[in-house]
Amino acid sequence: MHPVSPGTPRADEATVRRLEEIARRLRVDIVEMLAKAGSGHPGGSLSAIDMVVALYFQVLRHDPQNPGRPDRDRFVLSKGHGVPAVYACMAEAGYVSREELSTLRRLGSRLQGHPVSSFVLAPGVEACTGSLGQGLSVAQGMAIASKLDGEPFRVYCLLGDGEMQEGQVWEALMSAPKYRLDNLVAILDYNKAQIDGFVKDVMDIEPLREKLESFNWHVVTIDGHDIGAFLRAMEEAQATKGRPTFVIANTVKGKGVSFMEGVVDWHGVAPNAEQAARAIEELKRS
Secondary structure, three states: OOOOOOOOOOOOOHHHHHHHOOOOHHHHHHHHHHHOOOOOOOOHHHHHHHHHHHHHHHOOOOOOHHHOOOOOOOHHHHHHHHHHHHHHHHHHOOOOHHHHHHHHHOOOOOOOOOOOOEOEEEEOOOOOOOOOOOOOHHHHHHHHHHHHHOOOOOEEEEOOOHHHHHHHHHHHHHHHOOOOOEEEEEEEEOEEEEEEEEEEHHOOOOOHHHHHHOOOOEEEEOOOOOOHHHHHHHHHHOOOOOOEEEEEEOOOOOOOOOOOOOHHHHOOOOOHHHHHHHHHHHHHHH
């Protein structure tokens, strides 16, 4: 086996620096693949990449040489439109080649615009997602299976904040504590913007922490771009027994590219060649 992650969320300074450097490089990969595709979702991919990097290269127990190992931790990207962040990590880890990133969204490519779960076509993708609101239910099912089968794996689910308006999310939020799923961690990429506006204007989800706590989730609130804080939240989740953990990660849509940051319009519009060149220059200077 050739694991790329120790499967532990230790937040020492050297680890944080290593992960920050990976995230910086993979932001460039995200911009490049979206510009090449001519379509896709830069805003939510860039807001999530710090957390996805921390998961793939420090927290998750997984092995690209043996992607189906039964004891692997499961990661469900419920906000499936943010999959460029996952593909960038998969290429860095060795699930796919870096050259394959340029096939994003092409007809016949394994790297579709939303995740396609197939260990033949796309090893390492655990669930088909993109119909928003379903991923937490899928992750909950995996967590229940782990308990029933006596398997040691943990399940992590990354949601979008616009997605939190879906009713099925709240059914899962209600049921996961009932089944005492302390092996389940939900993470919210709370970048405050969705496809048609700011979340607070479309359908406000606040007061979010109080709602989640009333459902008996263990709730942690962090800066989602602070990798050290994210790793400490994962440590806290692993130490929490008898109920699931929900991490509210405050992020910035389009993080790292000045003209994309906090701009709703960059939810689902790919940069053109000139915009991509500007973004990549910024990212390489950061």
